[in-house]
Amino acid sequence: MGVDNEQLMAWLKSYDSDDVTIGVVASHSSLQILHGARMEGFKTLGIAVGENRRKFYSAFPGAEPDEWLMLDNYSELLSKAKWLRERNVVIIPHGSLVEYLGSDNYRKLEVPTFGNRGILHWESSRERQRQWLESGGCELPKVIDDPHDIDGPVIVKYAGAKGGEGYFIARDYRDFKRNVNLDEDFTIQEYVLGCRYYMHFFFDPTATDGFQVQGKGSHAGKNLGRLELMSMDRRDESNVDEFYKLGSLRDLREMNLEPSFVVTGNMSVVIRESLLPKAFELAEGTVAASFELEEESRGMIGPFCLETIVNDRLEFRVFEISARIVAGSNPFIGGSPYSDLNEAFMSTGRRIARSIKKAIKNSELDRILS
Numbered sequence: 001m002g003v004d005n006e007q008l009m010a011w012l013k014s015y016d017s018d019d020v021t022i023g024v025v026a027s028h029s030s031l032q033i034l035h036g037a038r039m040e041g042f043k044t045l046g047i048a049v050g051e052n053r054r055k056f057y058s059a060f061p062g063a064e065p066d067e068w069l070m071l072d073n074y075s076e077l078l079s080k081a082k083w084l085r086e087r088n089v090v091i092i093p094h095g096s097l098v099e100y101l102g103s104d105n106y107r108k109l110e111v112p113t114f115g116n117r118g119i120l121h122w123e124s125s126r127e128r129q130r131q132w133l134e135s136g137g138c139e140l141p142k143v144i145d146d147p148h149d150i151d152g153p154v155i156v157k158y159a160g161a162k163g164g165e166g167y168f169i170a171r172d173y174r175d176f177k178r179n180v181n182l183d184e185d186f187t188i189q190e191y192v193l194g195c196r197y198y199m200h201f202f203f204d205p206t207a208t209d210g211f212q213v214q215g216k217g218s219h220a221g222k223n224l225g226r227l228e229l230m231s232m233d234r235r236d237e238s239n240v241d242e243f244y245k246l247g248s249l250r251d252l253r254e255m256n257l258e259p260s261f262v263v264t265g266n267m268s269v270v271i272r273e274s275l276l277p278k279a280f281e282l283a284e285g286t287v288a289a290s291f292e293l294e295e296e297s298r299g300m301i302g303p304f305c306l307e308t309i310v311n312d313r314l315e316f317r318v319f320e321i322s323a324r325i326v327a328g329s330n331p332f333i334g335g336s337p338y339s340d341l342n343e344a345f346m347s348t349g350r351r352i353a354r355s356i357k358k359a360i361k362n363s364e365l366d367r368i369l370s
């Protein structure tokens, strides 16, 4: 199940904490992470496959890594662990790292990483996510077990899909049968009509001030750490977001077109202010529940995102959690309407670096790494 505390402590023992380098795979949210690390005074390392990748970073001097580790393929990263540890590297994980390495390999990577790798087990399956989020007090879209029971719009999601690829909408069983690929595992979810808000939070277990998360279950009565709202985005999804321009769904079907949900970009949003207390309640419940997922769970550490839809009754449905930095935080390299209220120019990437800096100062790196 990955790295235990003893192993982490053994690695950290040989680290020169005055000379930590922040390492990241050059993709996803790396510009933000590298820029944030630099702003907090860290040396940076970019990890990439292919010279084209590297060249592209020279276009962004504020985020260009100080050093590169070039690989022939991403799984080679596993064999570079010693090299990375000798350079006091802390790796910041993001969606692409986990995707390129595979979640099993990522758990085995013998280099300190930011956040709790153990939480990945809970994040990596839809059923486990549901269990976690529901125990945190979130309401999720209904699941339809038998396709014959489809009696309104549903979204069909394939197990291995990333970035919404391959999902489709069905209104009835006939639609479902026409589009489904039965060779793959899928989940049928109620299609929730409403507006999407991808809310980027940061949980700092080492902070004792600010909005404190109240523990529950085995942690009842304890303050677990500080919850911060960093920013919010909405994704651009191709082609569903532009579909309406061609007419009704019926017209489109006559042209043999189906909506797809492939993420192509992100834009900044804010939510109605009166919805913020509920947003915090959901995030607080989710963090508190993360400490109860299994015995001795280290819980959530650092950035996470609740992916939600708010309907016209102003109710949230949470359809997914990402337990790490999300690419939706990329519009906020210069800060956001929420993070600006704590400190100006504080991106999630920089917040991660700030957290590492503080932990180095207080000799408590083991509390935020795994």
Ligand code: ATP
Residues within 6 Å of the ligand: 141, 155, 157, 161, 162, 163, 164, 165, 167, 189, 190, 191, 192, 193, 196, 235, 237, 261, 307, 309, 319, 320, 322
């Ligand atoms: P990622 O892991 O990159 O977040 P994913 O492939 O797991 O993406 P989801 O985030 O589950 O995909 O969904 C992709 C898109 O489909 C969402 O951004 C949203 O637009 C739409 N969507 C997902 N679930 C629902 C739902 N229940 N009702 C309405 N729309 C939905």
